[in-house]
Amino acid sequence: MRCHSTDKGRLLQVALSLLLGFFGLSVSPPAVADETTPLRLCADPDNLPFSSENAATPGFYIELGGEIARALGRPFQPVWVPTYYTKRQIRLKMLAGQCDGFVGVPAEASFMGPRLVFSKPIVHLGYALVAAPTMKVNGIGDLRGRRVAVQFSTPPQDILASDNDVRTVTVLSPEEGMQDLADGKADAAFIWGPSAAWVNHNAMHDAYRVVPVEGDHMQWSAAIAFPRDRTDLRDQVDQAVDRLGDSVNALAVKYGFPTDAPSRGELSPAHPGKGEAQTTGAPPPSPADIQAGRKLFNETCSHCHGPDALQGEQRRNLRLLRQRYGNDMSRMFMTTVTHGRVSKGMPNWSGVLTQDEFSKILAFLTSIQEPGS
Ligand code: HEC
Structure with missing residues (x-):
């Protein structure tokens, strides 16, 4: 699942730090931050109720980050990064030193392997x-x-x-x-x-x-992730969160997180390994799904709709679906691919591709929509 460029990136980073080390510089953040150094947490600028750059409703993670920083006697500084591709952003931003921690990451060791350490869970979602x-x-x-x-x-x-x-x-x-x-x-x-x-x-x-709803892959815990060499900061944050106690719950209530106990019902999904959560916002399709969708698209659809859906004829331009259909895009997509518009030259793909394959193609197309006007 993990791609090789990561390892290359890591090598580059090591090479860079060796080089800088040679000149007496350091790329790693100072091990002990003094009181004027802000606590910088990476978070999504537009993902309420979790985080928002709108100061009027900053969101659960941002208010919590502020409280943690205050408890540590440091200023707080959110670093805005879209979390559509959380793992990529963690690599590009946090592991490159642009923020100290990444808030709202699944508290699972398997999430990105040994490169990260996690705070205690801060909320259950x-x-x-x-x-x-x-x-x-x-x-x-x-x-x-x-x-x-x-x-x-x-x-x-x-x-x-x-x-x-x-x-x-x-x-x-x-x-x-x-x-x-x-x-x-x-x-x-x-x-x-x-x-x-x-x-x-x-x-x-x-x-x-x-x-x-209770069950496998239904509920999980979110934490703050740190680079693995920052266990010192992680421990400080854990202690701060412990001291905050009930005010963390008060924030969860303020932002309207569902408080009913999970219903058991008859839900006992048995789909191991499927649907790993990616972020604490609406879990988006994974980059792997988008890649798979792109491949399927280029194998099956590109001779009419253009490679990577790039092509001039407006009527068949699938980069305009969002502009054309707005929130109805996914429904229209599913209807069109499962019924076709045979009289107009668009084949019916039901029975040819599976629901899962349609979803992946849609994930790919969603990722390349032209911005609306
Ligand atoms: C043989 C040519 C052909 C192939 C192959 C083809 N399409 Fe189409 N598709 C068309 C044409 C032509 C239209 C425009 C129909 C119309 O005018 O309404 C269309 C329309 C669509 C639309 C609706 C666009 C809109 O804006 O309303 C979607 C979605 C779509 N195709 C998806 C796909 C997908 C996904 C695949 C591959 C699984 C695919 N098509 C393969 C010819 C094709």
Whole structure:
């Protein structure tokens, strides 16, 4: 899974530090920070309820980062990086010394191997069932016969894919899932809980109930990651978080994280290894999925739609799907590829490609959309 450029990057870094060491300089951050050195945490500028560069609602991670810095007697400085590709950003930003820690990373040793050390978990997060309060949603059984919005390439999508009685509506983000509920396009949603709760509270007057779901790959813990040679800082942060105690919970409540105990229902997904969470925002498709989608696209679709979807004819330009269809993009994509527009020259691909392959192609296309006007 890991690519070789990482090792090359590491070698380069080692070579660089040897070179700088020769001139008496050092590339590693000072081992003991003095009180004027800001605590710099990398975080996403636009990922509420977790983090935002908007000072009016900075988000859970940013407020927590501020409190930790205050406890350490240091100024706090967020370093904004989009977390769409968390692992890549950790490598490019944190391991290159641009921030001291990366907040909101899955607290799992397997996440990026031995290059990182983690704080204690700072919050528990997971997928949730969302529906009107009048509808009983305690487990998958309650979804039978319903239209259910799921984010593509996520564990909920995997689980529901094998249930013939549930009609899934694929969406690209929890926000889109909530919109489908509001528009009556889905009866329930099985999506990323904290983001669903945030939208529910801030944009939908708490019209829906958000019930966290227990099970494999459903709930996990987020932590702050540090480079492996910064266990000193990690230990200081752990102590600070311990001292903060209840104010951490108060922040979780402030940002509307689902507080109901996870429902057990009859959810016991058995899809080991699938759907590893990537970030604590809506888990996006992994770079590996996007790569796989690109390969599939170039093998199957490119002779009509252009290699990497680059081609001049507007009608077939798949880089304009977002501009053309906005939030309906993923639905339109799924409908078009599974039905075709045979009379117009677009083949029907159902039976040729699997749902998983469609999802990967969509992940690739999503990653190359032209910005909207
Ligand atoms: C034989 C040529 C051909 C191949 C191969 C082909 N397409 Fe198409 N596709 C078309 C044409 C032509 C259209 C435009 C149809 C129309 O005018 O509505 C189209 C339209 C589409 C649209 C809708 C675009 C829009 O803006 O409405 C999507 C999505 C799409 N194709 C996806 C794919 C994918 C994914 C593949 C590969 C699995 C693929 N196509 C392979 C010919 C092709």
